[in-house]
Amino acid sequence: MNAKNGPIVELRQVSKHFGKSEVLKGVDLQLPRGRSTVIIGESGTGKSVLLKHMVGLLRPDGGEVYFQGQRVDQLHEKQWPEIRRHFGFLFQMGALFDSMTVGDNVAFPIREHLKLCEREIEQVVAEKLNLVGLDGVQSKWTAELSGGQRKRVALARAIVLEPDVVLYDEPTTGLDPVRADTINDLIIKLQKELHMTSVVVTHDMTSAFKVADHIHMLHEGRFIASGTADDFRHATDPRVRSFVAGDANSNNNARKLESVSPDGGYAP
Secondary structure, three states, X not given: OOOOOOOOEXXXXXXXXXXXXXXXXXXXXXXXXXXXXXXXXXXXXXXXXXXXXXXXXXXXXXXXXXXXXXXXXXXXXHHHHHHHOOEEEEOOOOOOOOOOEHHHHHHXXXXXXXXXXXXXXXXXXXXXXXXXXOOOOOOOEHHHOOHHXXXXXXXXXXXXXOOOEEEEEOOOOOOOHHHHHHHHHHHHHHHHHHOOEEEEEOOOHHHHHHHOOEEEEEEOOEEEEEEOHHHHHOOOOHHHHHHHHOOHHHHHHHHHHHOEOOOOOEOO
């Protein structure tokens, strides 16, 4: 497959164990270039584990991981920095450095990876903060910011090297609906203006429906449903319906249906 025309990231039959727990069970996933892929599922189903395989923070116990058509899961750790420069990662809690100003937080990847003078660094930082609606806060400390502002600073840092792929790990967690929607709008804006590929891990269905070109649902280590937002709104699988609706009773009923034995009784 031509690397330029194929998926920018691909996972083939990826499996991962932690002790006796099998978190991923032969997962296949392709990320189309310039599109927004959303991965949903209950807590503990392996969504964040999946993201970490894409950037080599975890290695699969089985299966293969590709970036730009190149297999990367077998690379030596010394080879990974060049691959990771193509990725931006928005961590769930932002992961900002409290000992640094906003400007220095955003500039950190530039100073680590590029050889720019301070004037050039300041220009890039201002440009990226402006993109997320926060230009002018460079001298502030992160402790002075609201939760939503901290998320936007973390997002500016994630895109400061203009990566090909941005990974969002629960980007709206801890935010009220208005600030969460601001983050959703930014995800869409950055994808369109910077032509980035977005991968969003979330259990926030409002966010998922708004930003997704395509949605995959991870359940007990496997994808059980894939499709558009409309496909998920009209899903017939009880596990999908209960998750989308946030209905614990429906989810319990779905689990009972899964355990029905062939003779009509419940499997142990």
